[in-house]
Amino acid sequence: MPDATKTETETEAVADATAAPSAATGKTQDKPRSLWGDAWFDLRHRPMFWISSILLLTLLIVAAFPGLFTSADPSDGDLTNHFLTKPELGHFFQPDWFGYDGQGRSIYARVIYGTRASIMVGVGVTAAVTLVGGLLGMLAGYFGGWLDSIISRVTDIFFGIPFLLGAMVVLNSFTDRKVYVVILALAFLGWTSICRVMRASVITAKQADYVTAARALGAGTSRILFRHVLPNALAPTIVVATIALGGYISAEATLSFLGLGLGEPTISWGIDIAQGSQAIRDNPHALLFPAGMLSLTVFAFIMLGDAVRDALDPKLR
Amino acid sequence: MGRYVARRLLQMIPVFIGTTLIIFLMVHILPGDPIRAMWGDKAADPAQVASLRHEFGLDQPLWKQYVDYMGNLFQGDFGKTFGGREVIDEMSESFPVTLRLTAVAMIIEIIVGIGLGAWAGLRAGKAADTGVLIFTLIVISIPVFVLGFLARFVLADQLGWVAPNVQDSTDYAQLFLPGFVLAMLSMAYVARLTRTTFAENLRADYMRTAMAKGLPRRRIVGVHLLRNSLIPVVTFLGTDIGGFIGGAVVTEGIFNVQGVGNLLFKALQQREGSTIVGVVTVFVLVILVINLLVDLLYAVLDPRIRYA
Amino acid sequence: MTIMDKTADIPAPRAGGPDDARLLEVRDLHVEFHTRDGVAKAVNGVNYSVDSGETLAVLGESGSGKSVTAQAIMGILDMPPGKIPQGQILYRGQDMLTMSNEERRKIRGQKIAMIFQDALSSLNPVLSVGYQLGEMFRVHQGLSKKQAKAKAIELMERVKIPAAKQRVSDYPHQFSGGMRQRIMIAMALALEPDLIIADEPTTALDVTVQAQVMDLLKELQTEFNMGLILITHDLGVVADVADKIAVMYAGRIVETAPVHELYKRPAHPYTRGLLDSIPRLDQKGQELYAIKGLPPNLLKIPSGCAFNPRCPKAEDICRTEIPALVPVSEQDGSELPGRGSACHFWKETIHG
Numbered sequence: 001m002p003d004a005t006k007t008e009t010e011t012e013a014v015a016d017a018t019a020a021p022s023a024a025t026g027k028t029q030d031k032p033r034s035l036w037g038d039a040w041f042d043l044r045h046r047p048m049f050w051i052s053s054i055l056l057l058t059l060l061i062v063a064a065f066p067g068l069f070t071s072a073d074p075s076d077g078d079l080t081n082h083f084l085t086k087p088e089l090g091h092f093f094q095p096d097w098f099g100y101d102g103q104g105r106s107i108y109a110r111v112i113y114g115t116r117a118s119i120m121v122g123v124g125v126t127a128a129v130t131l132v133g134g135l136l137g138m139l140a141g142y143f144g145g146w147l148d149s150i151i152s153r154v155t156d157i158f159f160g161i162p163f164l165l166g167a168m169v170v171l172n173s174f175t176d177r178k179v180y181v182v183i184l185a186l187a188f189l190g191w192t193s194i195c196r197v198m199r200a201s202v203i204t205a206k207q208a209d210y211v212t213a214a215r216a217l218g219a220g221t222s223r224i225l226f227r228h229v230l231p232n233a234l235a236p237t238i239v240v241a242t243i244a245l246g247g248y249i250s251a252e253a254t255l256s257f258l259g260l261g262l263g264e265p266t267i268s269w270g271i272d273i274a275q276g277s278q279a280i281r282d283n284p285h286a287l288l289f290p291a292g293m294l295s296l297t298v299f300a301f302i303m304l305g306d307a308v309r310d311a312l313d314p315k316l317r
Numbered sequence: 318m319g320r321y322v323a324r325r326l327l328q329m330i331p332v333f334i335g336t337t338l339i340i341f342l343m344v345h346i347l348p349g350d351p352i353r354a355m356w357g358d359k360a361a362d363p364a365q366v367a368s369l370r371h372e373f374g375l376d377q378p379l380w381k382q383y384v385d386y387m388g389n390l391f392q393g394d395f396g397k398t399f400g401g402r403e404v405i406d407e408m409s410e411s412f413p414v415t416l417r418l419t420a421v422a423m424i425i426e427i428i429v430g431i432g433l434g435a436w437a438g439l440r441a442g443k444a445a446d447t448g449v450l451i452f453t454l455i456v457i458s459i460p461v462f463v464l465g466f467l468a469r470f471v472l473a474d475q476l477g478w479v480a481p482n483v484q485d486s487t488d489y490a491q492l493f494l495p496g497f498v499l500a501m502l503s504m505a506y507v508a509r510l511t512r513t514t515f516a517e518n519l520r521a522d523y524m525r526t527a528m529a530k531g532l533p534r535r536r537i538v539g540v541h542l543l544r545n546s547l548i549p550v551v552t553f554l555g556t557d558i559g560g561f562i563g564g565a566v567v568t569e570g571i572f573n574v575q576g577v578g579n580l581l582f583k584a585l586q587q588r589e590g591s592t593i594v595g596v597v598t599v600f601v602l603v604i605l606v607i608n609l610l611v612d613l614l615y616a617v618l619d620p621r622i623r624y625a
Numbered sequence: 626m627t628i629m630d631k632t633a634d635i636p637a638p639r640a641g642g643p644d645d646a647r648l649l650e651v652r653d654l655h656v657e658f659h660t661r662d663g664v665a666k667a668v669n670g671v672n673y674s675v676d677s678g679e680t681l682a683v684l685g686e687s688g689s690g691k692s693v694t695a696q697a698i699m700g701i702l703d704m705p706p707g708k709i710p711q712g713q714i715l716y717r718g719q720d721m722l723t724m725s726n727e728e729r730r731k732i733r734g735q736k737i738a739m740i741f742q743d744a745l746s747s748l749n750p751v752l753s754v755g756y757q758l759g760e761m762f763r764v765h766q767g768l769s770k771k772q773a774k775a776k777a778i779e780l781m782e783r784v785k786i787p788a789a790k791q792r793v794s795d796y797p798h799q800f801s802g803g804m805r806q807r808i809m810i811a812m813a814l815a816l817e818p819d820l821i822i823a824d825e826p827t828t829a830l831d832v833t834v835q836a837q838v839m840d841l842l843k844e845l846q847t848e849f850n851m852g853l854i855l856i857t858h859d860l861g862v863v864a865d866v867a868d869k870i871a872v873m874y875a876g877r878i879v880e881t882a883p884v885h886e887l888y889k890r891p892a893h894p895y896t897r898g899l900l901d902s903i904p905r906l907d908q909k910g911q912e913l914y915a916i917k918g919l920p921p922n923l924l925k926i927p928s929g930c931a932f933n934p935r936c937p938k939a940e941d942i943c944r945t946e947i948p949a950l951v952p953v954s955e956q957d958g959s960e961l962p963g964r965g966s967a968c969h970f971w972k973e974t975i976h977g
Contacts, residue, residue: 160336161601162563168581169344169593172588254567281474287470291463298457522747523749525747526741530760
């Protein structure tokens with residue numbers, strides 16, 4: 001908090017007839033932090049932020065350099081020797097650490113190599129959605145009028161399609177489902193929520209007194225938009241985007257699980273979970289390890305989103 | 318109020334047309350020929366293929382197909398499946414099943430979600446609150462299909478408490494487990510939302526007034542806090558129907574529930590356009606109507622909202 | 626000169642009545658808040674009392690602890706972060722701080738009621754005013770819904786809300802600011818309490834409406850012979866209604882006096898500063914006086930007299946020794962009943 005007079009003790013009227021404005025120079029006060037400075041201060045004091053950041057950093061490294069973590073080939077199946085071999089939990093980082101799947105492939109290697117697809121889909125969809133949705137929302141919110149009407153109606157239409165259901169129908173149309181196809185399909189249906197959030201916060205920021213003041217001082221449209229409106233409308237968008245990221249990863253896995261997401265030869269946790277589910281009765285490990293890794297990844301992103309939201313939304317403190 | 322409803326119903330028309338058009342295009346613009354695919358790898362008789370295409374109207378231009386389809390739709394004709402059955406018959410068999418499943422899930426979501434959230438919100442910052450937060454975080458992180466398999470594996474396969482598959486979808490006891498799995502994700506969101514609004518409203522000025530009036534705590538929480546805190550939760554429940562429908566496809570698959578999700582999934586695999594478009598169209602209608610109802614309910618809960 | 630005792634502030638001078646039958650007496654009350662940035666000492670040893678039919682005005686800037694004291698009396702402080710490390714709050718001789726929650730709850734609303742500053746946010750937005758008024762009767766007197774509604778209409782008529790019968794089912798946002806504040810007053814008045822605490826009841830209102838609301842409050846107080854604690858930062862409001870004044874600064878009472886005495890001859894530099902900063906017509910064209918500096922940071926209250934950094938008369942002793950609230954007398958030593966000042970140099974201030 002910026003200063004002590006703003007703590008809970010402060011339940012009294014701010015209106016104060018006695019202290020003149022010129023008196024402000026009298027006593028040195030703690031410098032008020034900006035929204036972002038305050039948020040960063042808050043973040044640094046949250047264990048959730050650090051746990052999720054370290055987890056995510058590790059996952060990013062795994063996604064970028066899977067070869068560093070395992071020497072085994074994830075697509076190398078050895079049915080005769082390794083059909084659903086149980087995990088050797090003591091064999092850290094060895095190919096048989098998590099056991100073998102129904103095609104005799106190292107589950108550990110597949111879990112490691114599967115990270116890339118999930119992270120790419122999650123980050124890719126979020127980037128696309130933030131760019132498209134954010135831009136459309138900003139235009140609709142700032143300029144209003146017919147532009148707003150058109151964008152809002154189109155948003156309504158896309159918003160009417162249930163996300164997962166729509167993705168199933170879209171992806172069903174493609175036979176060769178590579179990572180970029182899944183990204184585009186999810187982004188095609190997912191941009192509406194960011195657009196709505198951005199539009200609402202731009203409208204709020206646009207009506208703020210400091211924007212009126214900037215306009216009165218003769219600032220141009222682009223200056224007002226990028227210097228005044230956007231920085232203040234960004235916080236809710238970032239929060240929604242970070243939390244949604246985990247959801248996109250989850251959605252990709254669900255679609256791949258149903259056979260409607262990524263296809264072979266791409267290594268995806270969703271596909272592995274689907275295959276593992278066939279043998280769940282006697283060999284749950286084939287399902288549990290990819291499922292655990294998937295949940296951990298989604299967990300890390302959602303936890304980060306949570307921490308960022310709590311830091312950026314002082315109302316919740 | 319009446320005028321507002323009328324205007325909202327009018328506004329629904331373009332949204333409905335736009336949404337169904339997108340779905341229709343997505344289904345029909347796809348590369349590949351579903352009729353030809355019926356023969357699999359075998360050679361097909363071109364004449365037979367042509368006559369089938371004509372029967373299903375697939376030889377018409379796309380826009381004409383859509384207009385014809387919508388025209389038939391308004392007369393209650395959803396078209397035929399490739400197997401020759403009326404799509405409407407298939408749907409009228411499976412929709413009640415999904416309706417029951419969703420109802421079970423909704424009840425679990427409301428009771429457990431609001432209960433947990435209220436419990437945590439009243440203890441904001443304490444251990445119970447942190448516990449609920451972490452629990453919901455974990456639930457949100459585990460995708461529905463993983464949760465479904467785990468629940469089935471542990472409760473049915475390992476412990477034998479419930480049957481792994483739903484045999485009789487009119488038996489609510491059998492629907493409990495799939496309903497629970499379907500509810501979990503939304504339940505976690507409802508719990509978090511309830512927690513936040515409770516914790517926020519707890520600090521509101523009118524809560525201080527209620528205290529100063531000497532009301533018992535039960536009344537302060539049960540009347541003053543609850544009424545205000547439920548407003549955003551009700552909104553969420555309405556918008557979440559879409560998520561439920563997506564989740565139903567997965568859940569019905571895992572527990573072998575013969576509902577719309579299953580019907581849709583089979584149709585997707587066979588690329589049977591009329592069923593896919595039919596099911597999604599009905600879903601879109603359901604969502605639109607529920608959203609309208611939620612908006613109206615909103616006005617009942619919050620007198621500050623007035624519809625002109 | 627009296628002996629300076631830093632720890633034992635003398636009890637506030639009183640207007641009369643037997644010692645133990647005080648309607649409300651606050652003794653050496655301390656309240657602190659434990660926040661992320663440290664312990665904020667909001668109230669640091671406050672003493673005051675009110676009798677039936679009497680009006681005590683508590684005057685002070687934001688953060689002076691006047692509202693916190695009131696919330697402590699009502700028992701509606703957020704605890705934690707709030708804490709009452711020491712002190713007593715006696716209602717008819719009984720210490721409310723040692724009572725059970727249930728005993729206190731029964732006093733709230735029935736015996737001691739409170740009027741808040743911002744009626745819009747202090748009334749529940751989703752419940753009709755009739756419901757919120759009637760609630761008092763349903764909870765405390767067990768009346769039926771129907772009876773409670775009739776009582777609510779009666780109350781609304783008593784606080785002069787026009788067309789009470791038609792408006793009883795309306796919601797707070799449908800009323801004007803002045804009408805809303807009347808509803809707040811009606812709510813506080815519902816069970817005819819012994820004492821009403823009004824926390825800046827008119828601050829949020831237009832000037833013309835302010836006078837109406839204050840008149841109404843005064844009228845009802847006389848009618849029911851209630852004690853009234855009026856918390857305000859507005860010296861203009863105080864002059865008309867109060868019997869006595871307690872001026873607060875940084876969680877302490879720095880001056881007490883019968884209302885007109887205070888205006889005539891303040892005995893504390895802070896009070897003098899407050900009076901001098903009221904704009905006056907006869908000083909048109911001159912620069913308006915302002916107390917320099919800002920209210921103190923409650924996390925680190927200045928040592929000695931908390932007002933010393935802003936005081937024009939501050940000397941070394943003011944920076945080291947906390948002045949006790951001592952009785953103020955005339956130059957010839959004759960007693961001035963009801964007057965006290967917590968200033969090392971009160972003599973110079975009042976007589977200089």
